[in-house]
Amino acid sequence: MNDAMIPPDGDPTHWLFLVAAAILGLGILASFFRLIKGPSLADRVVALDLIGYLVIGVMILLSVVTQRESFLFVPVVAAIILFLGTAAFAIYLERREHT
Amino acid sequence: MSLGINLLLALLWASIIGPFSPANLGVGFVFGYIVLRVVGGRGNRPRYVRQVLATLSLALFTAVEIVLANVRVAYYTVSRLRNLNPAVLTVPLEDNATDTEVTLLAILVTLTPGTLTLDVIGNNEAMLIHFMHVDDRTEAIKEIKDGFERRILEVTR
Amino acid sequence: MNSVIFRSSTIVLLPFMLVLSIVVLLRGHNEPGGGFVGGLLAASGFALHAMAFGHVSARKTLRIDPRVLIGLGLIIATISGLPAAFMGKAYLKGLWVELNAPGFPDPLKVGTPLAFDIGVYLLVLGAAFLMIVTLEEYRHDANTGS
Amino acid sequence: MTASALAILIVTAGLAPVLCRVSRRFGSLVVAAVPLGLGLWFASAAGDALTGTGIVQTWAWLPDLGLNLAFKVDGLSLTFALLICFIGAGVLLYTTSYLADHPRLGYFMSVLTGFMAAMLGLVLADNVILLFVFWELTSITSFLLIGFDYERERARWAATQALLTTGLGGLSLLAGLLLLGIAGGSWTISGLDTQRVLESDLYVAIAVLVMLGSFTKSAIFPFHYWLPNAMEAPSPVSALLHSATMVKAGVYLLARLHPTLGGVPMWDNTLALLGGVTMVAGAYLALRQHQLKKILAYSTVSSLGTLVMFIGLDAAKAAATYLLAHAMFKGCLFLVAGTLTKMSGQKDPEKLGGLMARSPILGIASLLAALSMAGMFPLIGFVSKEVMLKAGIAHPEYSVAATAGITVSAVLTVTAAVIVGVRPFLLRPSTGTDVQWKAAPGWRQLTLPVILAIGGVVAGLAPAAFAKPLITGMVNAIDPAGVPHEIKLDWLKLLYPPTLATYLSLGALALGTVIFLGRSTYRTLTAPADALNAVGPARGYDGALAGITTLASIQTRIVQNGSLQIYVRVMLLTVATLVGLALSRSLDFSAMLELARTVTTFEIMLLLALTAATLSSILQKTALATIACLSGVGFTIAMLFALYGAPDLAMTQFAVETLMLIIFVFVIFHLPKYRDLSRRAFRLLDFGLAGIFGFTIALFVAAVLATGGPPSIADFHAANSLSGGYGRNVVNVILVDFRAIDTLGEIFVIGVAGIGVYTMLRLRAGPAAQASEPSIDSSEPSVGEGTP
Amino acid sequence: MMLTLAASIGLLFAAGAYMLMRRSLVKLVVGLVLLGQAANLLIFVASGPLRGRPPLVEPGEQVPPPPFTDPLASALVLTAIVISFGIASYTIVLIKRAYQDIGTDDLTQYNTTDR
Amino acid sequence: MLATLPILVPLTASALCLALWGRVAAQQVVALLTTLSMVINAVILLNAVLTDGLQVAAMGGWAAPYGITLVADPLGAVMVLLTAVCGLAIAIFSLGGVNHARWAHGHAALMLAMLGAISGAFVSGDLFNIYVWFELMLLSSFVLLTLGGERAQLEGAIKYVTLNLLSSMVFLSGVGLVYASVGTLNLADLAIRFDQIDDPKRATALAAPLLVAFAIKAAAFPLFFWLPASYHTPPPAVSALFAGLLTKVGVYTLIRVTTLVFDQERVLIGDSIIIAAGLTMSSGVLGAMSQNDIRRILSFHIVSQIGYMLMGLGIALHVMGDGDPEVIPEIAVLALAGAVFYIVHHIVVKTNLFLIAGAIHAERGTDQLDKLGGMVRTHPYLAALFIFSALSLAGIPVLSGFWAKVVLVRAGLEAGTYGIVAVSLAVSLLTLFSMMKIWTKAFWGTPASDNEPPPGHAPGTAARLGPIVGLACITLGVALAAPWIYDFAVLTAESLLDPTEYIASVLPPIAPAEAQTLSGPTSGNPGGAP
Amino acid sequence: MTLFWDIATVALVLVGSFFATLAGVGIIRMPDLYMRMQSATKAGTLGVACLAAAGAAHFRTSSVLIEVSLVILFLFATAPVASHLIARAAFGAGTPLWDRTTRDHDHGAEPSPTEPGE
Numbered sequence A: 001m002n003d004a005m006i007p008p009d010g011d012p013t014h015w016l017f018l019v020a021a022a023i024l025g026l027g028i029l030a031s032f033f034r035l036i037k038g039p040s041l042a043d044r045v046v047a048l049d050l051i052g053y054l055v056i057g058v059m060i061l062l063s064v065v066t067q068r069e070s071f072l073f074v075p076v077v078a079a080i081i082l083f084l085g086t087a088a089f090a091i092y093l094e095r096r097e098h099t
Numbered sequence B: 001m002s003l004g005i006n007l008l009l010a011l012l013w014a015s016i017i018g019p020f021s022p023a024n025l026g027v028g029f030v031f032g033y034i035v036l037r038v039v040g041g042r043g044n045r046p047r048y049v050r051q052v053l054a055t056l057s058l059a060l061f062t063a064v065e066i067v068l069a070n071v072r073v074a075y076y077t078v079s080r081l082r083n084l085n086p087a088v089l090t091v092p093l094e095d096n097a098t099d100t101e102v103t104l105l106a107i108l109v110t111l112t113p114g115t116l117t118l119d120v121i122g123n124n125e126a127m128l129i130h131f132m133h134v135d136d137r138t139e140a141i142k143e144i145k146d147g148f149e150r151r152i153l154e155v156t157r
Numbered sequence C: 001m002n003s004v005i006f007r008s009s010t011i012v013l014l015p016f017m018l019v020l021s022i023v024v025l026l027r028g029h030n031e032p033g034g035g036f037v038g039g040l041l042a043a044s045g046f047a048l049h050a051m052a053f054g055h056v057s058a059r060k061t062l063r064i065d066p067r068v069l070i071g072l073g074l075i076i077a078t079i080s081g082l083p084a085a086f087m088g089k090a091y092l093k094g095l096w097v098e099l100n101a102p103g104f105p106d107p108l109k110v111g112t113p114l115a116f117d118i119g120v121y122l123l124v125l126g127a128a129f130l131m132i133v134t135l136e137e138y139r140h141d142a143n144t145g146s
Numbered sequence D: 001m002t003a004s005a006l007a008i009l010i011v012t013a014g015l016a017p018v019l020c021r022v023s024r025r026f027g028s029l030v031v032a033a034v035p036l037g038l039g040l041w042f043a044s045a046a047g048d049a050l051t052g053t054g055i056v057q058t059w060a061w062l063p064d065l066g067l068n069l070a071f072k073v074d075g076l077s078l079t080f081a082l083l084i085c086f087i088g089a090g091v092l093l094y095t096t097s098y099l100a101d102h103p104r105l106g107y108f109m110s111v112l113t114g115f116m117a118a119m120l121g122l123v124l125a126d127n128v129i130l131l132f133v134f135w136e137l138t139s140i141t142s143f144l145l146i147g148f149d150y151e152r153e154r155a156r157w158a159a160t161q162a163l164l165t166t167g168l169g170g171l172s173l174l175a176g177l178l179l180l181g182i183a184g185g186s187w188t189i190s191g192l193d194t195q196r197v198l199e200s201d202l203y204v205a206i207a208v209l210v211m212l213g214s215f216t217k218s219a220i221f222p223f224h225y226w227l228p229n230a231m232e233a234p235s236p237v238s239a240l241l242h243s244a245t246m247v248k249a250g251v252y253l254l255a256r257l258h259p260t261l262g263g264v265p266m267w268d269n270t271l272a273l274l275g276g277v278t279m280v281a282g283a284y285l286a287l288r289q290h291q292l293k294k295i296l297a298y299s300t301v302s303s304l305g306t307l308v309m310f311i312g313l314d315a316a317k318a319a320a321t322y323l324l325a326h327a328m329f330k331g332c333l334f335l336v337a338g339t340l341t342k343m344s345g346q347k348d349p350e351k352l353g354g355l356m357a358r359s360p361i362l363g364i365a366s367l368l369a370a371l372s373m374a375g376m377f378p379l380i381g382f383v384s385k386e387v388m389l390k391a392g393i394a395h396p397e398y399s400v401a402a403t404a405g406i407t408v409s410a411v412l413t414v415t416a417a418v419i420v421g422v423r424p425f426l427l428r429p430s431t432g433t434d435v436q437w438k439a440a441p442g443w444r445q446l447t448l449p450v451i452l453a454i455g456g457v458v459a460g461l462a463p464a465a466f467a468k469p470l471i472t473g474m475v476n477a478i479d480p481a482g483v484p485h486e487i488k489l490d491w492l493k494l495l496y497p498p499t500l501a502t503y504l505s506l507g508a509l510a511l512g513t514v515i516f517l518g519r520s521t522y523r524t525l526t527a528p529a530d531a532l533n534a535v536g537p538a539r540g541y542d543g544a545l546a547g548i549t550t551l552a553s554i555q556t557r558i559v560q561n562g563s564l565q566i567y568v569r570v571m572l573l574t575v576a577t578l579v580g581l582a583l584s585r586s587l588d589f590s591a592m593l594e595l596a597r598t599v600t601t602f603e604i605m606l607l608l609a610l611t612a613a614t615l616s617s618i619l620q621k622t623a624l625a626t627i628a629c630l631s632g633v634g635f636t637i638a639m640l641f642a643l644y645g646a647p648d649l650a651m652t653q654f655a656v657e658t659l660m661l662i663i664f665v666f667v668i669f670h671l672p673k674y675r676d677l678s679r680r681a682f683r684l685l686d687f688g689l690a691g692i693f694g695f696t697i698a699l700f701v702a703a704v705l706a707t708g709g710p711p712s713i714a715d716f717h718a719a720n721s722l723s724g725g726y727g728r729n730v731v732n733v734i735l736v737d738f739r740a741i742d743t744l745g746e747i748f749v750i751g752v753a754g755i756g757v758y759t760m761l762r763l764r765a766g767p768a769a770q771a772s773e774p775s776i777d778s779s780e781p782s783v784g785e786g787t788p
Numbered sequence E: 001m002m003l004t005l006a007a008s009i010g011l012l013f014a015a016g017a018y019m020l021m022r023r024s025l026v027k028l029v030v031g032l033v034l035l036g037q038a039a040n041l042l043i044f045v046a047s048g049p050l051r052g053r054p055p056l057v058e059p060g061e062q063v064p065p066p067p068f069t070d071p072l073a074s075a076l077v078l079t080a081i082v083i084s085f086g087i088a089s090y091t092i093v094l095i096k097r098a099y100q101d102i103g104t105d106d107l108t109q110y111n112t113t114d115r
Numbered sequence F: 001m002l003a004t005l006p007i008l009v010p011l012t013a014s015a016l017c018l019a020l021w022g023r024v025a026a027q028q029v030v031a032l033l034t035t036l037s038m039v040i041n042a043v044i045l046l047n048a049v050l051t052d053g054l055q056v057a058a059m060g061g062w063a064a065p066y067g068i069t070l071v072a073d074p075l076g077a078v079m080v081l082l083t084a085v086c087g088l089a090i091a092i093f094s095l096g097g098v099n100h101a102r103w104a105h106g107h108a109a110l111m112l113a114m115l116g117a118i119s120g121a122f123v124s125g126d127l128f129n130i131y132v133w134f135e136l137m138l139l140s141s142f143v144l145l146t147l148g149g150e151r152a153q154l155e156g157a158i159k160y161v162t163l164n165l166l167s168s169m170v171f172l173s174g175v176g177l178v179y180a181s182v183g184t185l186n187l188a189d190l191a192i193r194f195d196q197i198d199d200p201k202r203a204t205a206l207a208a209p210l211l212v213a214f215a216i217k218a219a220a221f222p223l224f225f226w227l228p229a230s231y232h233t234p235p236p237a238v239s240a241l242f243a244g245l246l247t248k249v250g251v252y253t254l255i256r257v258t259t260l261v262f263d264q265e266r267v268l269i270g271d272s273i274i275i276a277a278g279l280t281m282s283s284g285v286l287g288a289m290s291q292n293d294i295r296r297i298l299s300f301h302i303v304s305q306i307g308y309m310l311m312g313l314g315i316a317l318h319v320m321g322d323g324d325p326e327v328i329p330e331i332a333v334l335a336l337a338g339a340v341f342y343i344v345h346h347i348v349v350k351t352n353l354f355l356i357a358g359a360i361h362a363e364r365g366t367d368q369l370d371k372l373g374g375m376v377r378t379h380p381y382l383a384a385l386f387i388f389s390a391l392s393l394a395g396i397p398v399l400s401g402f403w404a405k406v407v408l409v410r411a412g413l414e415a416g417t418y419g420i421v422a423v424s425l426a427v428s429l430l431t432l433f434s435m436m437k438i439w440t441k442a443f444w445g446t447p448a449s450d451n452e453p454p455p456g457h458a459p460g461t462a463a464r465l466g467p468i469v470g471l472a473c474i475t476l477g478v479a480l481a482a483p484w485i486y487d488f489a490v491l492t493a494e495s496l497l498d499p500t501e502y503i504a505s506v507l508p509p510i511a512p513a514e515a516q517t518l519s520g521p522t523s524g525n526p527g528g529a530p
Numbered sequence G: 001m002t003l004f005w006d007i008a009t010v011a012l013v014l015v016g017s018f019f020a021t022l023a024g025v026g027i028i029r030m031p032d033l034y035m036r037m038q039s040a041t042k043a044g045t046l047g048v049a050c051l052a053a054a055g056a057a058h059f060r061t062s063s064v065l066i067e068v069s070l071v072i073l074f075l076f077a078t079a080p081v082a083s084h085l086i087a088r089a090a091f092g093a094g095t096p097l098w099d100r101t102t103r104d105h106d107h108g109a110e111p112s113p114t115e116p117g118e
């Protein structure tokens, strides 16, 4: 990591970040598997939802390792907004039944 | 309920906008009030102070339940699938359950692992819940009713 | 959507989202955020309301005609640059005043860029709301009409 | 006087409709009187014009562009100016009677006067661009005149044909004249440096382009086809445009530029050859016709060829004499033909006869003109024919060919003249029945033919009256290099002592008369040659037009084929090709490989996630799943933004993604099934194309990243965000302060998008939609009709 | 360091372009959205962003601690995102209307206005 | 401040029209007053530019290159004026040519937003800011195009939207790549920094995406598909607005960036533009010849005539690149002046022809040549206005198009680019042909149907004819004032080809040094190089 | 004391990441939609909540505390509702249950044996 990766290589939080991010990254990849594979739309929606949560997790993690409090506000907004997308899909699923 | 939301809103405001000062809090309260007035009073009137304790109890119970149940689901997730016995069960609700109560219950049920609210049946008469693993149906239903439902009712009634 | 659970939580969530949106708007100058995200957040709140209670209720809740809100937001944003211009400075030059409000430790800096951001907020709220409500209304009409 | 004369004519053209509306009778007479006055004005200035360099007048107009209002009146332009004004006045007078009851008399008078103004400007102009201006104006006005009977398909077609043909020439003339100006170092014709032009590399181009312009205008082979078709125009138009003036514009130009461009074999030979061919072919074709005006038209074609040929043969005197003679007899005959057709309703001269009794004045005028055309002494026609034959015989190189050509055309012209000008008056109609005859032509229809006929007589009997000065003047203008020419025009001296030319001339008269008498035999004998029409230039015009039209529709079908997919493919390919080519010239792969050396696991994971999201969004089989995957792409990008120090972007991306999702989902009910419509081959093709496109851009990004650049202006924003913008979030300060005007534009975009979505759904065409659509506020109507 | 991101951008562009060339109306919009994302990402990545270095002035400071992600590029991307949002929303509704009124989503049927 | 008004006035008015939603009469008044004041503003601005030099306005008071600077130079100012004039004409025409429902659904606001965006693109001195105005212009045009949504409109809109968005993406990407490479967005600053790029090939590579994107906007071959597919579908007033102005924004930006910024490999760029010009003009005119609908013919002619503008630009660049970089050859000035003259003439005439087509449609209810005829008798004044404009368009002397054509042809001949001259002359003949096709089929001949409405009785005739007469007068003015306009075009071309004054006006002389001292902290290396 | 908070932070981060990954495993491995939902939503929310708590433990300022509380509150308030909505819709639409699932009553639509088209 040659760019201004904060914290620097020697710092233990560096490894913490790497490990945790890798773990979250696996989760995200797994969710993408489900997103692609389905089989039902609801499955994909759930996978998308989970991706959103994991992205929020990465953001929180980032604010911790980069010592940036201000980053924490992004997940606040993301968390509440993520819900809307899922709700919209749910409405679609529901309406598809009734129309 | 409204007042509670209003206070929460004020808190939210004050915390985020800047220093935690009374003036800031006041401004937040006013904003929150305006917002609540604008979006209309659909919630119930503020009524309760005594339920604070019950609320705390519910919160604590939920927190513990979430952690414990998560561990349980973690186990389900990695265990052999054929050991699982999922079920969709109808859980009857107390008579005259209000929308707020039903919502709260549904949220908490869903939030805790292993259970998922599928639907509310009729006019808040029963709740259809999906269980990841059920050893005994009646036991499972009883757990819901004694655990969350009772505590919620303590808060709301 | 006819779900008790959804509707009840929407009642609680909408005010939160609106306050949050104003918070995002106001702190945007110093922290991540700003009028655009704020407006989107507010519009999302109303979108949620529209999903739960329908477009008629959502329109009643917003009270202001979104089309007018669009115009209003645009006018505020456009006009916010004029004071400086009338003072012989450049259009959109920020003018700031320090307010010593009681109870606040630091003087509050209020300036025309804030007004600009408020204009952005109102516009985005109006436009996004208009889109969603129109779509919902249209869908509703299409379903009931045919 | 030049500019004033032009201005007066233009104003008259503008006022003509008004004058004619005020009083059809007298208003139109006023219009006709104007050119008469101008003609007298020019005549009064003849002394100045014919001496020295003539009258030169210049006003600066657009000097930087080389365009000055430069006019010059010398012998050549004076002759033309007089012809234009006097014949023009007479034609206008004729028109007032010819079209007396026509509802658009004013319009016609206006355009005709406008045409005269353009023609006058053309002959007076001494600036190449100015000359071109008037040149084009003659084309446009004649277009309007030929198409005067616009309700007839044939008239519209002929007008278009004339316009296109002369327009083609006009444009090459423009290029030629501009090149001439560039090569000759002057935009003034009289200021052209002949030496420079002749030595220029551009000479051939200039000569070809100028010839093309002139040939099309003057109906020289192979552009002769439009002139006979232009006979769709009312007779006054034919008389003015197609005999006396417009068609001679090309001849005028060749004559005008002959001093500059002539003397080169390429120029002289081309003019002589094509002129000669036109001369003979025109005369031949005239006798293949059965309509008065068509015969006259082809005979005019022949005459134009004759003139061009003589310019090419360097025989200025012959050209000048014939030009004057032809203007008089042909102008007269066209008007006579027009009157005959109008009064009898008959176009075929063979079906007319015995009209001398009905209208003796017209008959005498017609006879005189026809005899002049035939070359009967002592008329000017005879003089000109003598001069021409002498010039042909005397030519050092092409004596035999030229003399033969002139003689042949002279013979056939005699026949044509008798058919058109003599037969209707002196012989009986071939049908045997009496010709219908509405009324005797009035004085307004008779004035000009009579004057022209008399003019022919006067010019022949007393050349010094006007013919000789004008011809001398013309010759001086066309061939100034030679010593002042001694012009001899005495018909008696031409007749006696007889020369070869005299014998040929008289022989032609005799043979022409014989052919007239045996014209049915002659026609039968020459009929097989009509087969040549199938490959003639007229077919060439039709073929070219059809070809271009076909080409147009083919190219349009290929290019603008209506398939959005193909458009997109072409555009993507173009973008990728052009950008890729530009990029490929400065690629530094080693620097890019440097970038690759430092790839981290984390970035690989990001890449994987983005790849997964991207691929998933194009591979999904349902719309909703695709939308979900699109959101996945959005969320991944949001995470990337957050990771790389752009929390505002992450937040915005999240919000936007979600709102778009909602809109998508709301719309999805009304969207079609998600289908795979393309064939496999196209999918592969597109896959490759998309790959090239994406690869180009990826390469570009990598190249930019590898190269780096100077410090960004963003450093200033960061440094001044707090101190100057009072904000800690530099991005937001940029948005609302440093670059607030961007944001202003951006919010207008959003506002317009909101309104767009709203109106798209609310405002619908058709009453059915209106009925089924309750609205937010029902006061707003739907679009009742379609596009207003 | 950013070669992978450059590759991702290329991939997004390619995907967008591919979808743009389909015959289906819905895919067209998907392509446009993808292209928008790709262009936004391109601006951001090309400006050389730095991980975890937002251009925010910390309390008590006067300037953001260097080095930091280019704030101007972020601002440009933000503007571009918003604009893409507006245009995409409009386009989505447009294809809906087009499908409803024209009655097909097959773009090869959309060929009456050119000839 | 003067340079701000062309944007500010229409945009504020647009916002006002939105706030006045539902009050059509009020919106109409706002639209008329606004466009009128835009004309006045533009005249004042142009006068100020000509008398006092370039008008520069630093938005927000932030000096270039840090803030966004609006710059009105002769070209920008005259484009603003033309925009305002077209705007006024179309606003008046809309009173009679746009139905009430469209007015009630935001016609005024959209039109004004579009005018503001177009003006913005003309005065903006910042690459990204131009992108923003492009997008606003584009979206407003989308909405105006589909307002009312008939099948043809929607179908045309799909193509128009898709292809224009594609060009926007290319534009945006180009901006990103340029910014990443040279670290600035201000055009004057870009000019300086591009000169510092040591490898001309790199500079050209960076220019490529932008030039291609602008070529799409300008509807150059083979990127013009969107235009003929859509321009004939909306209401005539909207068509006219598009026809006169939209593509010219693309041409304008091409001229702007090639003269100011991308000056390294001018022969290559110039020759490419010349080739594109030839193909554009011929392809466009052939397209027009194959059409049978007035507005389609006119739409294809837009494409064709873009070729002429590009021709002037290409020749100018070619000549500039060929010679001594320190000397500006007169031929280059002549060529670019020709392009400028052509643009001035084209905007007025083209707008007017579309308005006339609109009037024809309003009177006869069709654009189809086969269904029209005899209008010279039934609508003599319309006929006169049409043939006047058509001949102007075809470049018949002494009308406006002729001067532009002569300048271009002369420049081409002097520059020795005979190929493009030949093509341009041939195309001009075909243009004349296709104009006369409209004339002979719609105005000559006989009415196709017997039950045609009586002439002049379609409502709103006065509102429609007024602006047509006005624009015709301007066309005539352009023709008669040709010397003055030519001088102006030369002045404009000189200012474009020697951007020293532009750069000096925008960037205070100390600016580059100041940038170093002010920068303080260094952001991430924009190039991202290790 | 700092050490304690650091350890708490690290622990919470690891636990959070663990749960988040568990969600990923669940979403791949579980046999039907409802069970996938259960493991995904819950483990996901808890994982994120743990990470948020780690943030609070790390910064320990009032504003961060509030922000973290808000994240958790919003997550816990919205995630279940979202899950419920999806589940309800899917159940109503007849998204099939795993064949080992037992049911006491049949409410709503009978889950169909085939996957519904989307």
Ligand code: NA
Residues within 6 Å of the ligand: F190, F191, F192, F194, F195, F260, F261, F262, F263
């Ligand atoms: Na430069």
Ligand code: NA
Residues within 6 Å of the ligand: F217, F246, F247
């Ligand atoms: Na355009």
